[in-house]
Amino acid sequence: MVHVAGFATVQDLGRRGYRALGVPVSGALDRLSAAYANALVGNPSGYAVVEVFGSVRLRLTVDAVVAVTGGYPRVFVGDVEVAPWTPIYCRAGSEVSVVPTGRGYVHYVAVSGGVLCEEVMGSASTYVRGGFGCLGRALRPGDELSVRSVRVDDVWERVRKARPPWEVVARSADPGDPATLRVTEGIHSHLLGDLSTLLTSEYTVTPESDRMGYRLDGPPLATASKLGRLPSTPTDRGYVQVPPDGKPIVLMADAQTTGGYAVALHIVQPDTDILAQLRPGRRVRFRLISLEEAEDVTSKYLAELENPVLAVAEEEYWT
Amino acid sequence: MSSDLRVVGSGGYVVHVDVCEDFSMECVGRAHKLYYAILRELSGLVDEVVLGTTSLAVYYDPRRVKASELVASIRRVWSWAREVDLGELHRPRRFTVPVLYGGEHGPDLSFVARWAGLSEEEVIRIHSSRAYTCITLGFTPGFIYLGEVDPRIAAPRLETPRVRIPRGSVGIAGRMTGVYGLESPGGWRLIGRTPLVMFDPRRSPPIPIAPGDEVVFKPIDPEEFSRLSGVFVGEYSS
Numbered sequence: 001m002v003h004v005a006g007f008a009t010v011q012d013l014g015r016r017g018y019r020a021l022g023v024p025v026s027g028a029l030d031r032l033s034a035a036y037a038n039a040l041v042g043n044p045s046g047y048a049v050v051e052v053f054g055s056v057r058l059r060l061t062v063d064a065v066v067a068v069t070g071g072y073p074r075v076f077v078g079d080v081e082v083a084p085w086t087p088i089y090c091r092a093g094s095e096v097s098v099v100p101t102g103r104g105y106v107h108y109v110a111v112s113g114g115v116l117c118e119e120v121m122g123s124a125s126t127y128v129r130g131g132f133g134c135l136g137r138a139l140r141p142g143d144e145l146s147v148r149s150v151r152v153d154d155v156w157e158r159v160r161k162a163r164p165p166w167e168v169v170a171r172s173a174d175p176g177d178p179a180t181l182r183v184t185e186g187i188h189s190h191l192l193g194d195l196s197t198l199l200t201s202e203y204t205v206t207p208e209s210d211r212m213g214y215r216l217d218g219p220p221l222a223t224a225s226k227l228g229r230l231p232s233t234p235t236d237r238g239y240v241q242v243p244p245d246g247k248p249i250v251l252m253a254d255a256q257t258t259g260g261y262a263v264a265l266h267i268v269q270p271d272t273d274i275l276a277q278l279r280p281g282r283r284v285r286f287r288l289i290s291l292e293e294a295e296d297v298t299s300k301y302l303a304e305l306e307n308p309v310l311a312v313a314e315e316e317y318w319t
Numbered sequence: 320m321s322s323d324l325r326v327v328g329s330g331g332y333v334v335h336v337d338v339c340e341d342f343s344m345e346c347v348g349r350a351h352k353l354y355y356a357i358l359r360e361l362s363g364l365v366d367e368v369v370l371g372t373t374s375l376a377v378y379y380d381p382r383r384v385k386a387s388e389l390v391a392s393i394r395r396v397w398s399w400a401r402e403v404d405l406g407e408l409h410r411p412r413r414f415t416v417p418v419l420y421g422g423e424h425g426p427d428l429s430f431v432a433r434w435a436g437l438s439e440e441e442v443i444r445i446h447s448s449r450a451y452t453c454i455t456l457g458f459t460p461g462f463i464y465l466g467e468v469d470p471r472i473a474a475p476r477l478e479t480p481r482v483r484i485p486r487g488s489v490g491i492a493g494r495m496t497g498v499y500g501l502e503s504p505g506g507w508r509l510i511g512r513t514p515l516v517m518f519d520p521r522r523s524p525p526i527p528i529a530p531g532d533e534v535v536f537k538p539i540d541p542e543e544f545s546r547l548s549g550v551f552v553g554e555y556s557s
Contacts, residue, residue, distance in 0.1 A: 016366070016367065017366075017367055018460075018525075019367050019369045019378075019457075020367065020368065020369050020370065020456065020457075021456050021457075021460060021461060021518075021524065021525060021526055022456045022457040022458060022459050022460045022461055022462050022500065023460045023520075023525075024460075120520045120521060121520060121525070127460075129459070129501075129503065130459070130460050130501050130520065131501070131502075132520040132521075184328070184329055184330055184331065185329070186329060187327060187329050187335040187337075187374075231341070231342045231371065231372045231373045231374070232371050232372045232455075232457065232458065232464070233335070233337075233371035233372075233374045233376070234335070234369040234370070234371050234374065234375060234376035234457070236330075236333060236376070236378075238330055256457070256458040256459060257369060257457040257458060257459075258369070258371050258372075258455065258457035258458045259458065266329045266330035266333070267330070268330060268331055269330070269331075269332065291328045291329075291331060291386055292385075293331075294330055294331025294332075295331040295332070295381035295385060295386065296331075296381075297331065298330070298331035298332050298381050299331075299380075299381045299382045302380065302381075302382060303382065
């Protein structure tokens with residue numbers, strides 16, 4: 001049973017292999033946080049979790065291990081406050097609440113066994129615009145979600161002292177202001193010429209940001225106005241488009257698969273997770289890296305998504 | 320030897336290929352050859368290949384292959400693929416899409432007719448009298464880009480896109496025509512709507528039309544529109 005005040009959907013790590021049909025990848029906006037939420041409750045990192053903007057309260061009807069990650073929200077089981085980024089043993093009937101603190105923007109709730117709901121094209125990720133994946137819409141108060149059945153005590157034995165590396169929590173909860181996002185040149189940088197405005201200025205995340213794209217405000221890239229509409233090219237998460245007004249739009253998880261705006265820069269995938277955690281008003285700057293470096297950071301990121309690295313802590317949360 | 324392609328790495332996991340700078344159906348045909356040749360020859364090396372109208376993106380896992388190797392492989396594939404007929408790489412299928420033109424389903428038909436200086440009937444006749452090539456699918460699930468539209472009815476897109484366009488709507492944007500697979504925002508001039516289900520996320524594949532395939536529009540009346548409502552495009556035969 002769910003009580004939502006905000007925008008919550010079920011997401012996994014995305015829908016692969018259907019972009020050629022126009023189907024966005026979708027999946028968690030901050031994939032690393034989603035992967036760690038799963039790891040902390042003993043799930044494979046690609047299991048479905050609940051992604052929350054704002055606050056949510058979930059009532060468990062079975063015993064379960066629960067973990068909340070993404071930014072640094074306050075977490076309550078009943079009226080007992082517990083820590084995020086930590087496995088919590090919850091009895092059937094418990095209510096888990098997630099309350100935003102201003103640190104981070106999007107939060108993940110993983111439950112041992114993972115959310116079990118309709119997979120479409122190999123993924124449970126909800127693509128609300130297309131109306132498919134899991135419930136095909138945002139969660140509403142009163143919705144009930146199933147979880148796979150697991151031996152909760154065995155899971156708890158395995159994960160009770162598991163903690164993510166501190167850097168993983170820090171990059172999500174406290175990415176800096178401005179946050180620095182690493183980029184390579186985008187596929188139209190040759191048409192746009194001098195990119196120094198983008199590379200030396202600070203940009204602010206605007207309220208017109210959602211799972212499809214984060215819009216940035218700041219000095220416009222002047223050369224964009226001369227280009228107009230280009231033949232549609234494939235686009236992906238992390239592409240920094242500059243429409244004729246020169247203000248960057250960063251494509252995110254539900255991005256369209258092709259687009260006609262010039263693409264100036266490409267944010268490396270791990271840093272799109274960081275951007276996801278920046279609420280409207282937060283600032284970013286871009287730092288150009290080489291393609292080889294981008295391949296290195298992407299390789300490490302993909303490996304970590306598949307196998308999150310857990311450390312061992314002393315304290316544990318049992319409620 | 321294949322210096323006509325512009326091939327660049329991006330983001331550490333994408334190789335982007337511009338087949339030519341400006342849109343033409345000749346360029347589209349070249350992009351299709353490269354697309355199917357990469358799918359056939361490099362599928363073990365790449366994750367996904369996505370077509371734009373005159374470009375394509377090859378998504379790869381940098382733990383398995385690097386952009387530098389992939390760029391060389393793509394150029395090698397192109398050196399022979401450019402010389403063969405598309406038919407050797409993809410056997411095109413033909414699909415008929417019934418359309419109820421005008422009225423509430425085609426709110427821009429009168430605009431296109433005025434723009435063209437023709438009657439609505441002539442616009443319908445011209446639009447439905449040729450076979451179009453599927454250029455690519457994209458921006459939203461199951462949207463098909465088709466070309467090339469007769470220049471007489473190649474009306475420009477809307478200045479301000481509509482927020483909500485019903486699925487199955489058929490539009491014109493310059494020399495391209497297209498069908499919205501799902502409800503979505505969009506800026507194409509809407510001249511009609513098909514009752515067929517163009518994209519069904521629960522089918523495999525969700526849409527049978529592939530780049531290089533042919534699409535023919537067939538005018539229908541409201542009665543046939545109701546009768547065909549909900550029929551999947553892959554199961555319709557005229």
